[in-house]
Amino acid sequence: MSGPAAKLSSQPGGGAAARTWPRLPSRAGAALFTPATAGWLLPLLRPHRRRLAELLLISFAAAAIGLLPPYISKLVIDRGLMAGDAAQLVIWSLALFGIGLLATGTGALSNILHMRASVRMLARMRQRLLSRLAAKPAGWFASQRAGELLARVDGDAAEVQKFAFNAVLGGSSALIRLVGGSAMLMVLDWRLGLLTALLAPAELAFLIWARPRTERHAAAVREMQGRYSAGLSETLFGLPALQAARGTAWAERRSLRDHAGLSQRLIAQNLWGEFTRAVPVLLSALTRSAIFLAGGLMVIRGEWPLGSLIAFVAYMGFMTGPMQSLLGLWHAQARVKVAAARLDAVMQADRPARAAGFAPAGYDLRLAGVTVSRGAAPPLGPLTLTIPEGARVAVRGASGAGKTSLLAVLCGRARPVAGRVTLGGADLGLLGGAGLPERVAYAGQRPFTLRASLRDNLFQSRAFWAKPENEAQVRALLELFGLAERFRGAGGLDTMLGESGLTLSGGERQRLCLLRALLQPFDILILDEALSEVDPATAARILAHIDAVFPQATRILTAHGGAAADGDFDMEIDLTEGPA
CATH class of the missing domain: 3.40.50.300 (P-loop containing nucleotide triphosphate hydrolases)
Structure with missing residues (x-):
């Protein structure tokens, strides 16, 4: 290319862009999504890194505080009720109340900060999407529909942003609770702790089998949502012309047909989602029943205090709940990858050099x-x-x-x-x-x-x-x-x-x-x-x-x-x- 003062860069963004994020977050982003998605999503997270760090610290503190109530409940039962010690009962009951207040306050603060950061990031993501759309050549829009693009900017962006935050914050908090809960189970009784640990590979095997089907359901729903939104937008925009041409009845039939297709896919996705949620719940219920049976026999034989059994069952929730959350995040990634792929088509650059x-x-x-x-x-x-x-x-x-x-x-x-x-x-x-x-x-x-x-x-x-x-x-x-x-x-x-x-x-x-x-x-x-x-x-x-x-x-x-x-x-x- 020639021209008076025309300067080209073969790599948009320059070398500084490649150093925007350390390798570890970049690899994590590529693993959660795809390298293409991580390339535009991670820079959107970067301005929120300080708030994310604060939220992580608060989440860690809330998770750590949340580990205390079951053990304090054990002390209330064993040292207060079972021992007939009123002083111990009052002390540990007050401690349980104080920990509850602290946990509630920490959780509320975390939720407020999470919402503020989440809303700001979503606004930034949608702003970037609109900027990329504004930079597209006119010919690109000839193959697009306004309603379909609206579905991407609205629904797909919200799902990707929500997952990005949940993966960082929810995943980290769940990991802390999982490790802490598992450790407490082993402290209370290592044999029953090992029995509970068998639940993880069973749920993982089920979700590995279910994940491809979840992705297919998500793709079908997203496709029909875009189709219905595009048709509805087109109808509303052209309603005066449709009235003049007596085409409103045809537009209504098309809208009903598209909505029926969307409803069918939503129902199928919902039924599949209920099934994938029901199986882990059933496995957890079976494990809990086994623990109650084995632990109850130990209590009856005098081998285990009653408070320990109650605390153990409570800590089971700290292990099974976070484990299901982590597996659920991995399972939800199948749906989010569909939304992210739809956004990739908007976010990718159309020209290699400018x-x-x-x-x-x-x-x-x-x-x-x-x-x-x-x-x-x-x-x-x-x-x-x-x-x-x-x-x-x-x-x-x-x-x-x-x-x-x-x-x-x-x-x-x-x-x-x-x-x-x-x-x-x-x-x-x-x-x-x-x-x-x-x-x-x-x-x-x-x-x-x-x-x-x-x-x-x-x-x-x-x-x-x-x-x-x-x-x-x-x-x-x-x-x-x-x-x-x-x-x-x-x-x-x-x-x-x-x-x-x-x-x-x-x-x-x-x-x-x-x-x-x-x-x-x-x-x-x-x-x-x-x-x-x-x-x-x-x-x-x-x-x-x-x-x-x-x-x-x-x-x-x-x-x-x-x-x-x-x-x-x-x-x-x-x-x-x-x-x-």
């Missing part, structure tokens, strides 16, 4: 043997041409000729099938994230607005609105674009717009989006049928303003007729004449 900076001497666009994809239609090209900086260019062609596809390639939102597009000598394929969107302003025939105020729909910063001259500029443009009367009421710039701009006409939405584009700093302006629903007089006035105020910018226009198709152009690209 320009570290871009400061060109000019903004001439050059196409060298470029072939552009047009979906199911034959590709367009090859095209070889140069668009000089500051030129006024018309792109002509019938509907479906590839005008919009070509413009997407010219502004770096899509990549050509073959050939090379350069801006100021720098390859557009390597400029993503290097300030290219700041150089290009785009307004298309399908305007996009949000359910927010007019001010918010212009996407400007607080610093922009803090300057009176900027607000005056916006009001002048509203006047020029014929929108001032529309927003002259009490709301003014704070007038709320309906979802998808349903409170505006098609022409008003187009003019609003073009106004938004002109407020951005740019060197290239692309108007793709951006005034197709605007009356000729207003369109001509807007275009004359653009030519007068931005004569140095490259202006590329497409239109089938009207003011945008007329006038003087420095260059015309006719896509109906075949390859250039």
Whole structure:
């Protein structure tokens, strides 16, 4: 690649990124998930490492404190009740109450800190997902559905985040309780302790057998959840059009069909989950019954104090409960890996290298043997041409000729099938994230607005609105674009717009989006049928303003007729004449 001040890095993130985490957490993350998932998940955990360390310490303390009540209960029974010593009964009962209070307070503190850290990490994860989605090329979204992506950002992200926290905190706490409980069992009676230990390999063998089926159930549910969400989102977004086309009944049937499929898979997953939970419970019940039988006989024969039997059964819970928690985490990993794999498709980088900076001497666009994809239609090209900086260019062609596809390639939102597009000598394929969107302003025939105020729909910063001259500029443009009367009421710039701009006409939405584009700093302006629903007089006035105020910018226009198709152009690209 050549170009004036274009700098490339073959390894995004540099050497420092590789040293972000020590090898041990990286290997643990790769073992819990996959190397690909660990690559983007561990950096999200890093800002929370101090809070995680605090939570680990509190969890360790809570687990250690929790080991005391069963043994103190033994002392209450053996030294107080069975020995008939009222003083000992009072002392150890008060000790049991104090330990209970301490355990409750520690547990509450741990839960509060856990929730705060968990919520912050989930917000950070969703923010990173949205950032990665925003960096995807336009062509990537052509194969995606909005509802499916929403299911990933919402449901999959929450499941991965929850498991990541539970694996670190819940797993560590369970390990402490497991070790402590097992040790106390051996202290009380090593023979019965060994009998209880036989439960672990039995449960592990069962979960090894059950894990692949759990993963298959999770994959089926996630797939149907994405399908149902995508269909529902599509229906709600297009409801006015469906009503006009009398397609609401069809949309309802599709929604019911998708929901029935989702319900079927959820029920199957729930039944399987109940089965996988019931078997360990049954094994634990059998083990507990055996302990009660053997230990009870020892108590009857006078070989063992009653308090020791009660304490032993309590400590069984400290061993079997954490053991089931750890095995449950391992079993849940099968479900989480499905969610993580769905997020990997969003989080993975689309381009192996990006320009570290871009400061060109000019903004001439050059196409060298470029072939552009047009979906199911034959590709367009090859095209070889140069668009000089500051030129006024018309792109002509019938509907479906590839005008919009070509413009997407010219502004770096899509990549050509073959050939090379350069801006100021720098390859557009390597400029993503290097300030290219700041150089290009785009307004298309399908305007996009949000359910927010007019001010918010212009996407400007607080610093922009803090300057009176900027607000005056916006009001002048509203006047020029014929929108001032529309927003002259009490709301003014704070007038709320309906979802998808349903409170505006098609022409008003187009003019609003073009106004938004002109407020951005740019060197290239692309108007793709951006005034197709605007009356000729207003369109001509807007275009004359653009030519007068931005004569140095490259202006590329497409239109089938009207003011945008007329006038003087420095260059015309006719896509109906075949390859250039």
